[in-house]
Structure formats: structure tokens, C-alpha cells
Amino acid sequence: MSSVFILVFAVSCFVIAYLFYGRYIAKRLGIDANRQTPAHALKDGVDYVPAKAPVLLGHHFASIAGAAPIIGPITAAVFGWLPVLLWIIFGSIFMGAVHDFSAIIASVRHQGRSIGEVIEVEIGHKGKQLFLIFAWSTLVLVIASFTILVVKTFVQTPAVGTSSILFIFLAILFGLSIYRSGAPLGLATLIGIALLLGCVYLGIKYPLVFSSDTASFTRVWTYIILVYIFLASVTPVWILLQPRDYLNSFLLYILLIGALVGLIIKNPTVQFPAFIAFTDPQLGFIFPILFVTVACGAISGFHSLVSSGTTAKQLNSEKDARLIGYGGMLIESLLAVIALVTVIILLPKDAKTLANPITIFANGVGSFTASLGISEYAGVRFAALAISAFALTSLDTATRLGRFAFQEFFKSDQKTFLNNRYSATFLTILPAAILALTGSYQPIWPIFGTANQLLAALALLAMSVWLSKKSTRNHFLRYPMIIMFVVTVSALVVLIYTKMSELWQIVRDRPDVSAYEIASAFILALIALLLFIVSIVLVHEAYKSLKKIRT
Numbered sequence: 001m002s003s004v005f006i007l008v009f010a011v012s013c014f015v016i017a018y019l020f021y022g023r024y025i026a027k028r029l030g031i032d033a034n035r036q037t038p039a040h041a042l043k044d045g046v047d048y049v050p051a052k053a054p055v056l057l058g059h060h061f062a063s064i065a066g067a068a069p070i071i072g073p074i075t076a077a078v079f080g081w082l083p084v085l086l087w088i089i090f091g092s093i094f095m096g097a098v099h100d101f102s103a104i105i106a107s108v109r110h111q112g113r114s115i116g117e118v119i120e121v122e123i124g125h126k127g128k129q130l131f132l133i134f135a136w137s138t139l140v141l142v143i144a145s146f147t148i149l150v151v152k153t154f155v156q157t158p159a160v161g162t163s164s165i166l167f168i169f170l171a172i173l174f175g176l177s178i179y180r181s182g183a184p185l186g187l188a189t190l191i192g193i194a195l196l197l198g199c200v201y202l203g204i205k206y207p208l209v210f211s212s213d214t215a216s217f218t219r220v221w222t223y224i225i226l227v228y229i230f231l232a233s234v235t236p237v238w239i240l241l242q243p244r245d246y247l248n249s250f251l252l253y254i255l256l257i258g259a260l261v262g263l264i265i266k267n268p269t270v271q272f273p274a275f276i277a278f279t280d281p282q283l284g285f286i287f288p289i290l291f292v293t294v295a296c297g298a299i300s301g302f303h304s305l306v307s308s309g310t311t312a313k314q315l316n317s318e319k320d321a322r323l324i325g326y327g328g329m330l331i332e333s334l335l336a337v338i339a340l341v342t343v344i345i346l347l348p349k350d351a352k353t354l355a356n357p358i359t360i361f362a363n364g365v366g367s368f369t370a371s372l373g374i375s376e377y378a379g380v381r382f383a384a385l386a387i388s389a390f391a392l393t394s395l396d397t398a399t400r401l402g403r404f405a406f407q408e409f410f411k412s413d414q415k416t417f418l419n420n421r422y423s424a425t426f427l428t429i430l431p432a433a434i435l436a437l438t439g440s441y442q443p444i445w446p447i448f449g450t451a452n453q454l455l456a457a458l459a460l461l462a463m464s465v466w467l468s469k470k471s472t473r474n475h476f477l478r479y480p481m482i483i484m485f486v487v488t489v490s491a492l493v494v495l496i497y498t499k500m501s502e503l504w505q506i507v508r509d510r511p512d513v514s515a516y517e518i519a520s521a522f523i524l525a526l527i528a529l530l531l532f533i534v535s536i537v538l539v540h541e542a543y544k545s546l547k548k549i550r551t
Helices: 003-029 053-065 068-079 081-108 115-122 125-156 158-179 185-205 214-234 241-266 286-297 301-311 318-346 351-355 357-372 376-409 421-436 445-469 475-509 515-550
Strands: none
Touching: 003 081, 003 241, 003 318, 003 475, 053 241, 053 301, 053 318, 053 376, 068 081, 068 286, 068 318, 068 357, 068 445, 081 115, 081 286, 081 301, 081 318, 081 445, 081 475, 115 125, 115 301, 115 376, 115 445, 125 158, 125 214, 125 301, 125 357, 125 376, 125 421, 125 445, 125 515, 158 185, 158 241, 158 376, 185 241, 185 376, 214 376, 214 421, 241 318, 241 357, 241 376, 286 318, 286 445, 286 475, 301 318, 301 376, 301 445, 318 357, 357 376, 376 421, 421 515, 445 475, 445 515, 475 515
């Protein structure tokens, strides 16, 4: 099987879907370019800031992409590449992209409120509180997983650590030049991209190594990342979040184009089997585990939090939502396809690199770009930087959204410790830090994937109720919602049993286990049980709301 054929098939499906199904969804949602968006109506210079479509696409894409569309497909490839490919393509077209696009519009029509607040309006206050618990728990898992993966990449590829730190300062300068000095966007972008490539060069030239001891090196980077995401999540979006995400998008555009062109020129043959087995000793049965393992490559509830938490507050015009929401998800799914192609080409000859999916992806991209005359050494480090930059973006966006959810849950007329943005951020990071300090993302990933896609089902549920109240046909949201509920609730039942068994085994058979491992196992078991209970109760609340509409 030719790898180019797989890519051409995927790209063709995505282009056709954007042109036709994306346009159909826009009509169903009643997109109106003349309707004033919250970014203008509620402009405050902190969270509500109108952004041009390319800038906002960069922010949105950088926030939703992260490392998940790479880790998920690579991990799920144990079932064979064909079922993973089909789920990425059809899941993203009919579920993921529709979910993201609709979440932006639902938020815009509710004054830029989060999906939790949309649920409060459409389902009730109890429904909102339940959703906020669910969303906050999911975001804790996002923060923990991505912190571990970013730190592992910085330790394994020190050049990426140097480039990432330099890039943060570059983004701040870019934001100041655009929003405070009035620099033209085009000129500032060209200079920013040139300096960005300079950061890559300096990283390769001066790799950052704190210690020769890997454990100490890892611990130092973990603390640095946790402090960084705290600071990044409490600062105004125009200072760091928006400009860095915009520049980040060019990193991934270059990465995608380089990998695509390199793959086409090299055209390696895929010898990896299209289908392997219905079960895997570590992951379990293909249903429902395949779907939640691929995670963000096909559909992601985290995207609804980004769409309603930051993107909707920056949307300049409703007509931009199709490009940013539907198009942004399809671009992410293309990244997932490239990640899948990478692993099915490299696996037969170099299975040991699978220890870190980001590393295997970077190695694959480096080998592809070598066919363009680019040094494989430089290509590997550039790919690692691009993915780490996106994981960092997802990290501080997730922390900001976790802070929003925490503050909304404890919202009151008076300022208290629990609704203060600094304490809310700290209390969001704390449980994630405990999980991150274990240093292993594998125990977290299955629960993250399940919670993430169940969150998508809940967001689709909220938007279905919203359209039902407007007497608008909602089949394009309702059917994906039902499918995702069946898949994710099934996976959650399996995971609750697994995590409870693991926790009991740790307590019973491992007296020498560390406090971090015990705390991590307890937190994961508790989150899995909490998510299951909250989701069932929330579905019941939505059902009562729909019953009132019909009567």
C-alpha cells in the first residue's frame, strides 16, 4: 500500500467535506455575517478581543491541536491502520468538525458564554454545575497528560526546551508590537516567523540541560512548566495566548507542508497490516477503546471548551466560524493522519521509539523532510519543537479554561478565595501536578480520552437542546451525540473497574509504593467514578428539559 494514496484519500475527503457539509452546517446554524459578535459588543481588552480570521484560526488551531492527535493514532495503531484511518476521517467530518463549529456559534449566540453557561440557560442551573464539575475534571487530566509529554520531550531533546523558552518571549514582543505599537499584521508576521526560525536555530545550537541526572532534569522541567502555565493563564490573552498561538500556527503549517511534500517525494511503502486484531493485551477490545484512544484526532470535548471559552470571545464575524471551527478540526485530523502514516512506516524497523509518541513522530517527519534536502537532525528537532509548542499552547489554554470553570462553579456576588482567578488557577493546577509528578502519561491517557469524548457528547447534548428550543432541526448534532454516549459510557464502565482494581492492588501488594503513585491512582479512580455519575445525572436533566419543550 502506498502512503501517498492514504494521504490523498484523506485530504480529498476533508476538502469535499469542508466545501459541502461545512456549508450545509452553516445554513442549519443560520450564520449571519451582519450579526454583531460578543467580541465587539462586550469588548474588554482582556478576554473579549476581536481578532482577524487568520489570527483567530491560529489561536484556535494551536489550542485544540496539542500533542493528542499524534499520541492517539500512534497508540491506537495496535489494532491496524485501517480502522484508525476510517475513524479519523469520518469521525472528524461528521462529528468532530460539526461539534467545534456548532460550539463556537452556540457560545456566540449566548454572549460568548462557555458551554457550561449555555447549559445553564438551556437545561438549568443544576445542569450547569454538573457540567462544570465534568469539564474541570477533564481539564485536570489534559494538564497532567500534556505536562508529562512536554517535559519528556524537553528532556529527550534539550534543543526544544531552549527554543520554547525563547519563543515565549518572542510571542510577548509580537503581542506588544501588534496591540500596543500598532505594527501592521503582515510585516509583524514576516518578522515573527523569521525570528521563530531563529529560535529553532538557537535551540539546536544551545540545547538547555539543567542536570546530567534524568530524574532531576525531569523534575526541574516539571516545576518550570507548572509555574509557566499558572502565569500564562492569568495574563490578558493579547499579551501571550493570542500572539503565541498565531505564530504557533505557522510552525504547524510548515510542519504539515514539509511532511506532506516529503512523504509524496519519498513515497514509502506501508507494510504495516491494515487490520491486526479485535483485542490488544494492554488496551483491550477494539470497541470502545479504539474510539477513545484516537481521541482528538476525530472528536474532542476539549474543543468545545476552547471554542466557547476563548475563540467565541474573539470572533470578529460569524462568517469566520466555519473556517475556524469546521476547518480547524479538519486540519487537526490531517495531522492525525500524518501521525498514523508515520508510525505504520517506522514501526517495522524501529519499534523501540514508541516509548514517546512525540519522539517517533518527530523522527518520522525528520526522515520525510530529508528527501527535501533538509538535515534530518534539524527536521527532527523542528518537528519536536512544533508539537511541544502546541502542547504548551493546549496546556495554558486548558489551565485558563479550568480556571474559568472553577470560578463559574463558585460564582457569587462577592469576591471569595474560591472565585479569585489566582487561587482558582492554583487549585486547578494542584491535582494535575500530583498526576504529572508521577512522570507517566500511560495511566492517564485512557481516562483522558474517555472523559474528553464524553465531554463532547455532553456539549452535543447541550447544543441539541438549544436548537430544539429554537424549533430548528438538530439531527446533525443528535446522532453524533447518541453515538458518542454509547462509546464513551461503555469505555468509562471498563475504566472504572480497571482503575479500582489497580488501586486495590497497589494498596495490597506494593508496600514500597511512593506517595505520588498512591495519590495518582486514587485521583484517577475518583475522577473516573465522578465522571460516570455526573454524565448520567446530566443526561437526566437534559431529558427533563426536552420533555418540557415537547409538552
